[in-house]
Amino acid sequence: MKALAWLTWRQHRWTIIPTVVLSLLAACGLIAAETKGASIASMPISGFYGLMVQMAFGGVIGMFWGAPLIARELEERTYFVAWGQDVTPTTWLRGKALVLAGLAAVLAVVVGLGDGHVGTQKAWSAFEAHPAVQVGYALYGLALGVFIGMLARHVVTAIAATLVFYTLSRVLLSALVRDHYLPAERAVARWYSTPDVPRGALELGSGLVGSDLRPVEVPEACVGMTNPNSCVRSSGSAVGTYVDYQPVERIEAFRYIEFGVYVLLAAVLFALTFRLLRHGGGWKPSRRHRRITSEPEPVQSTPEPVQG
Secondary structure, eight states, X not given: OHHHHHHHHHHHXXXXXXXXXXXXXXXXXXXXXXXXXXXXXXXXXXXHHHHHXXXXXXXXXXXXXXXXXXXXXXXXXXXHXXXXXXSOHHHHHHHHHHHHHHHHHHHHHHHHTTXXXXXXXXXXXXXXXXXXXXXXXXXXXXXXXXXXXXXXXXXXXXXXXXXXXXXXXXXXXXXXXXXXXXXXXEEEEETTSOOOOOTTOEEEEEEEEOTTSOEEOOOGGGTTOSSHHHHHHHHTSOSEEEXXXXXXXXXXXXXXXXXXXXHXXXXXXXXXXXXXXXXXXXXXXXXXXXXXXXXXXXXXXXXXXXXX
16 A cells, blocks of 8 residues: 555656645635635635635546546556556555545645635535535545546546536536525515515525415416516415525535535445446456566577588
């Protein structure tokens, strides 16, 4: 394991060092913005860049740490040497993945230390600014990059594909899944009053309620009118309005749920990668490359014919 850790550092130090520097600068910028009591409108440029790092950190790990890990070996055909000695392919990947995942998790905690930036630690707008969430993103990005690199077998292609799939998955999960980790609460109000939504809550949707306090649709006769609410009140099809929301007190629970979701995705991707590697997916060395020995093959010489 020590040998693999040293090899991992030797091979990846020129991508690890810039990532470490970027993480430290992001954390410093966010903490500085927090201590100065800045607001979103007056956030220092250092805090703004720190916020951008929090959004993209997992993708950077996936693109520059994960994607080249196997893809470079397959593209340059160096796996004949790396996987042809006493270290099996799965042992080689396990050792490297543990080293990179551990370092990525530590850096993710550093990046997430700016969780109280601009005084919005307990706000949905700062949901991703948390160490646990950043660790989940980093592990998922690493696993996604390694898996895509295993399939692509080309470094540039793997990096580009990792960027696309990481961005799409993050956007889809945050837009369609995150707000519904737990059932939403509902505030209902009769006509001429407003639903009482707690301060800082994340509003998910609103509409009309009937006499049983269940959501109802706007009658067709009222659709397109200048003042549809008056039409609805007159028709008696609704007795008030509602707002669905997630209270701000749930933000910590949602953060750890999101952490669990991304860790689970990372575990699935790593399991698929190990399965492909174990069964020769993407690489199939010939029999003479399975073990490289130092014993030279015997040279057979043929006697020269004797000239009479």
